[in-house]
Amino acid sequence: MTQHDVRPPDLEMRVRIAAEQGKARLRFILHSPNGKVALSHREIEGPLLQRNPEKYQGYLLSKIEKLGERLDIDRSLLLQPEIKKKLESLGHDLWRELFSSELRAVYRRVIRPAVHSWVIVSDEPWIPWELVKPYDDGEPGEPLDDDFLCLRFALTRWLVGDKPFVPEISLGRLAVVVSAPDLPHAAQERKLFNQLKETFPGLHVEAPRLDSASYVLEFLTSAAFDLVHFIGHGTPMTAHPDEAGLPFADKTALRPADLHGSAATSLGRSRPLVFLNACWAGKEGWSLTQLGGWAARWIGVCGCGAFVAPLWPVRDQAALTFAWSFYEALGHGATLGDAALAARLRVAKERPGDPSAYAYTVYGHPNARVLFDRESATHDAPGAGAQTRTRSWVQPGPRRWPRRLAAMGAALALAALAHFTTTPLADRFFAVEPAMTAPGRTVADLRPPAEKPAPAFSSSPRSSATTTVGGLQFRISGGQASLHYALKTALRRAAAPLTEQGISGWTITLELEAPRIDPVSQGELPLQSCHLTGRAEARGAATRLDLGPVHAVNAQFNATKACEAATGAIAETVLSRFAEALPQEGEP
Template identity: 35%
Template sequence: MYLHEVAMDTFVLLQAGWPAGEARQLIERLEPTHVIVHRTEPEDYYYLYARAEALDRLAHAPEQMSIHDAFDLHEYAATPTLEAYASAETAPDRGVVVEEGRVIGVFDVTIPPVAGPKRARPKRGIRYRGLEPGGPVPRSLVTDFPEQVHLEEVVSLLVSLSAESEPGPALPVALPMGTSVDVVVQPKRGFVLEGTGEGSLVITDEEETLPLQFRLKATELGPGKVRVLAFHQGQPLGAITLAPTVVPVAQAVDAQRRSHEQPTASLSVHQPDLSLLILEHESDGQPAFTFRLTALDPGLGLNLKRFGPVQLRMDPLQYCQDFFKDIETLPLRTPQDKAIAEQRLAAKGAMLFERVIPEDLQVLLWSLRDRIQSVQVQSEEPWIPWELCKLQGEEDGRVVEGPFLCEAFSMTRWLPEIGFKPTLTLKKMALVVPKDSGLPFAASERDYVLSLANGGRQVERIPATFLDVRSALKSGEYDGWHFTGHGGFRAPDPNRSAMLLENRQELMPEDLSGVVRNLGLAQPLVFLNACQIGRGAMSLTGIGGWAAQFLRAGAAAFIGAYWSVYDRPAHDFAQALYNCLLAGMPIGQAVQKARATIKPLGDPTWLAYTVFADPLATVQ
């Protein structure tokens, strides 16, 4: 059993530099079972305490004393960090469980797990017999793979659909009979594919389908990682992550094969015209992207059709930081400045299209520009602004430029390992607007969002303090969150980028961990409208870190800006967006229309926003 399967998420994460009084209040309000203290200097250390132990250490500490001093933190006393996909059977008795640098849980054999709020899920173990013809049937995606593999050995990964719901973290959901489930295998660490990495399964009345077989070669000693992604007509259904260990040839291996089960998500009735899956990997020692395109129109013959790979000669995050900094420095004082800025933006979008999109895919997208309306981009990295790629093609031997992707189509993004959430509700919205932001349009935006309240919708102001915001997030009561204020990016860890609250208090993506992840119970739409005062220099917002954390917590949609935008257009964008959404327009189209509304203002704000959602999701 992997650690992430047994780790508790009933913790609260504190920073070592915070005041002891604030830490004590937070623990008392959130009532976690455990407290994790994160120290970042001289390097990352974590310290794990039971709730009572942490409160005891804080009981006599002065209010303004740092947690570091109150707990007397030393490197030698740090709690070990444990990989999420390490074996629970061989783990130490206590540890902080991390996945790709994110804290996801605690492992403590001395304290039994405490049941907390649960997301609504189908009942387990039900076979759903006697369904009407054409009705939904429950199935689960199942994999079978060895726990240990010899270096250079080639082994088979089996993937099938099962009618049984076995004990474990996954739950089956109902899918229509005859539904095709497309499977993509993505080696992440320690393995390479030998042969094809994709295949299809079909929902039938059999107890278990014949498995797909994929061959993987072990190439690197140590913990490996293989991801199995599932789709239907380009829609993400979920993912399974396998973590086999690669051992030397001379070492005996455990012949046991581990079976994993993962729920497949409910399918949306409507599907986008194009779904573009972008997978990051290494090619000849360089970071690279491979693209897989699916079209709703079967006549196009596109179902996870492969394009690429495209090799990147630079670090994607660094490239995007430089890309946005170039936009930030564009002068916009005069009409001529704005005209020049428009041309420079067009050139940057065209260059991005040329550099990151394979040539044959460029040609195809250009040919389809008048035949499609909605586009969904699914990528694991949230940094590259795919929305800002500018279409171009050739006509009569001349290069012709088209619109930006987000201008041409109702375009959204998503993370491929998370199933779509096609419905938004907005029945109980939370509004966070710091009183001391100094933003001229903040009060107007606040009043507008408050005006959205009616007989069927509540809008509640949450005091813009760290304690109040985290407490409200933890409650899981709000299906809409609107933040207005300042944001900032902190390299190299985007999970420490900040939204400024009142009195310069900061909320960071890593604060959305532990019990605060209950924010996802209501599957909210989250809108971070990070603004700036006047025409000063803009700053990056690290929006990718926010998007990933909110979506993994269970948010149905996330909207934010790649860089800190100007106050007036940000206000107008928000108003246009909500007007369209609440009139019944799908979110992808609503964002497209909101961009067009503020484009005439003449600054880059209309291109700044990124949206993670099902593009056809509507407010019910």
């Protein structure tokens, strides 16, 4: 395939900002470069923004983050159907407030029936276009009620400037940087590139273990990489987007501002595909005179050919699913926009109610191709008269469970999602150091609220508690008595899928040590980390299962909240080990 074979997008929507009455007005220019629809540089006046857009963006992202924690804006608990409705409400509000009556009419009559590939080129850094959800009952007949734009169209973005689209990216040399090996699914995400290497032997994958931002920058500028993939945590800096960070184990962080001069020239010389799989890495803002943040730096300064990153915090499992689905689709020949659509749809299907499905922004030509050196792909040896077929590659999974537990894997995944969506917002606030783990990929850009110092934990007489879920009984001993309620709640939540599968007749004992509280810091943020350790076992009618030691660490501004959040990770670990250790059919 040559570059001129790449079809132009069906629709290009240019979003401009015009000053009016001391406020900002949006203006849209709609154009169909391939003539798919009858739109040729049509200009449509958009709304006049009535409030500070930066503050509105902050409110919107805060609300989305809370929904990801299964909390409403007032921190009251929400059920999954309520979360879905809240997300739809946000999408409907964005549609109603951003799309003028003229633009809504064009969408209904022109865009909706025929457009598939859609690229948005915008001057503004505030609007999550992916989350817009069209709804219109202003015309006779059935109301228009479409899915979110990112789940209906092959939707991408691009930035205004002197860097043109790249219609084709040929992969030869790949760089993989794991800045947070503590993430539960980082190893699986790393295996993705091993699988790519096996399927396309022409690829050269480099993934050295680097624990400092300076080493990473030196590594990335040492060769012309065609793909750069980060796996780790992200820290936003709302007021200074070029100081957002990808933190490393030595407490240093790689920042957009670090990509400048000869380093930027070196990083962009092959116009690579860049994927920052870290929370907040897709968030933009204003620098002094132009857009700032990772997208603006990689595209506008370095000149990469495509850029992928989430706008808000994403769960670790969702990040893994999106990455696998995205590369899998590209490996099978999908365009950049279609690969993004496939990955978004998969996350939305597997994780209903999780805002992670709408978080990823994809910058690039929607019909661009990412070539994996197809001629070198591994083939099965064809038999007589058989057709040659490319070997497929799939996401590696956990070891196979017995047949009677086949449905339990999905149930445990839902349990993990339930834990994620019911954990306090502050569960995301943790210091980045090698021993610390967290289910999300973010370090919050917040200052600690004014509050009384957290009470110190002290040793107390050994206490115990019990709880029952269906036919499973849990006995908790030791630790801190004040944490037993939170732990019982977490165990009940994690055990529900097992009891629904008919697992019963077991007593699971969890013996905890007293929590250890240590002061830590992330930049200027003083945090309190809580280390929970213990040991678990399960006893059935004639069987004892040693579930081994368990350990969880969480850090927040408040030590009590950190320990309460850590109980969720303890419960998930215990129940996951229990499910895997259950005797298979035919075993005693």
